[in-house]
Amino acid sequence: MRPTPAITRAARPRRTLRRRTLWTAVLLVLVLAIGTVLASVYVGRQLTHPARLALSESPESYGLAFEDVQFASRTQDVNLKGWFLPSVSEPAKMNIIMAHGYRKNRLQADAEALQLAKALVEQGYNVLMFDFRNSGESEGTLTSVGYLEKYDLLGAIDWMNAQHPGKIALHGFSMGATTALTAAADEPSVAGVVADSPFNQLTAYLKENLPVWSHLPNIPFTPLILGILPPLTGIDPDQVDGLGAVDRIYPRPILFIHSVDDHSVPYRNSESLWSKHKDRFELWQVTGADHVKAHAVYPQEYEAKVIGFYDKLAEQQ
Numbered sequence: 001m002r003p004t005p006a007i008t009r010a011a012r013p014r015r016t017l018r019r020r021t022l023w024t025a026v027l028l029v030l031v032l033a034i035g036t037v038l039a040s041v042y043v044g045r046q047l048t049h050p051a052r053l054a055l056s057e058s059p060e061s062y063g064l065a066f067e068d069v070q071f072a073s074r075t076q077d078v079n080l081k082g083w084f085l086p087s088v089s090e091p092a093k094m095n096i097i098m099a100h101g102y103r104k105n106r107l108q109a110d111a112e113a114l115q116l117a118k119a120l121v122e123q124g125y126n127v128l129m130f131d132f133r134n135s136g137e138s139e140g141t142l143t144s145v146g147y148l149e150k151y152d153l154l155g156a157i158d159w160m161n162a163q164h165p166g167k168i169a170l171h172g173f174s175m176g177a178t179t180a181l182t183a184a185a186d187e188p189s190v191a192g193v194v195a196d197s198p199f200n201q202l203t204a205y206l207k208e209n210l211p212v213w214s215h216l217p218n219i220p221f222t223p224l225i226l227g228i229l230p231p232l233t234g235i236d237p238d239q240v241d242g243l244g245a246v247d248r249i250y251p252r253p254i255l256f257i258h259s260v261d262d263h264s265v266p267y268r269n270s271e272s273l274w275s276k277h278k279d280r281f282e283l284w285q286v287t288g289a290d291h292v293k294a295h296a297v298y299p300q301e302y303e304a305k306v307i308g309f310y311d312k313l314a315e316q317q
Contacts, residue, residue: 047225048143048233050103055136057107059083062118069128071159074151078139082106082130082156084163085121093124093314094167094191097156099176099183101292102145105136108173111196111292112299116171119303125310126164130156132176142233146179146202146240153183157190167191169313171306173292174198174265178242181273184252185245192313193249194306196257197292200269202240246273246281255309256283257294257302264291282309 059066067084083106087093098117100108106129107113117127132149133140142148153170160168170193172180177198184190199205203226210225211218229235246254258270267285274283284305289297 047145048229048235049134049141050143052135053103053105055105055107056109057114059085059114059117062114064118064121069130069159072155073133074154074158075148078133078152080130080133080139080152080155081137082128085117085127085129087121087124087126089124092126092166094169094310095126095128095160095164096120096169096171096310097128097153097160099153099170099172099180100132100135101174101176102143104173106131108292111173111295113173115299116295116303119307120310123307128156128160144233144235145237146175146182147235147237149175149179150182150186153179154187157183157187161189167314169193169310172196172198178202178240181242181245181249181254182240185248190252191316192253192309194255194257194309195270195273196294197259197262197265198242198256198269198273199265200242200272202237205265206237242273243276246276250277251280253309253313254281255306256281257286257305258283259286259289259294261287261289262291
């Protein structure tokens with residue numbers, strides 16, 4: 001039996017309502033998906049395009065002789081600027097290249113790097129301090145948290161080998177410490193490394209810290225941001241791998257410095273790197289200092305520790 005016209009007329013509004021509800025739900029899901037992707041792209045761009053930090057000091061403030069220098073990254077796509085600080089005595093014991101952290105510049109002010117450089121040149125070391133790409137006075141518009149910065153540091157090594165031939169050591173802070181490890185792994189002319197507060201692997205570090213930085217839920221944003229970063233920027237976070245690098249550096253020595261009270265990069269990062277080759281690696285554990293502030297909190301102990309490490313390195317044949 002066919003339904004009466006009254007029943008048919010009653011059913012039509014219900015079907016129309018269901019269709020409207022379905023399309024509303026589809027539209028809402030689409031809007032949320034687009035919003036999630038746009039938010040992830042924004043966070044990824046902010047991460048890789050931080051504002052530059054201007055230089056606020058000069059070696060002149062510390063009575064240091066210096067030379068303004070410029071050289072190309074090993075990728076040849078950007079020019080980098082820095083200072084060469086000559087040893088007070090000739091010949092220099094060794095050349096030391098400093099590598100700064102994320103969103104910093106060659107000064108690495110929270111670690112009082114210029115004060116450390118002063119101590120090093122007074123003890124007979126040449127020191128090169130420079131800005132990574134998109135930092136300080138160097139060229140570039142992209143910060144890659146160690147991926148491209150490795151080639152910047154390799155460019156600094158190339159400049160030092162050409163201009164001041166001799167034994168080279170690297171001294172890195174935070175991102176610069178991890179970058180020093182990956183650069184030393186690729187460059188056999190590096191005799192040793194001081195790694196102050198490194199992260200052990202960039203991908204693992206981002207997975208843990210992106211929710212803190214972005215104030216966004218871990219799911220779905222962290223996997224989405226990590227998936228967007230490579231096509232968006234050309235950066236492969238998996239390639240910034242300190243754990244793999246230290247195996248290639250060994251048996252060259254590394255001094256790790258890390259505070260158990262570091263709130264930015266947990267102490268376990270250095271511990272995991274040091275523990276791979278305890279026979280050649282050293283770990284100086286400090287307390288009461290936040291991220292890369294061991295030198296600021298314990299300047300005399302820090303300088304004695306690193307100068308002792310560099311002196312042993314300089315004496316090795």
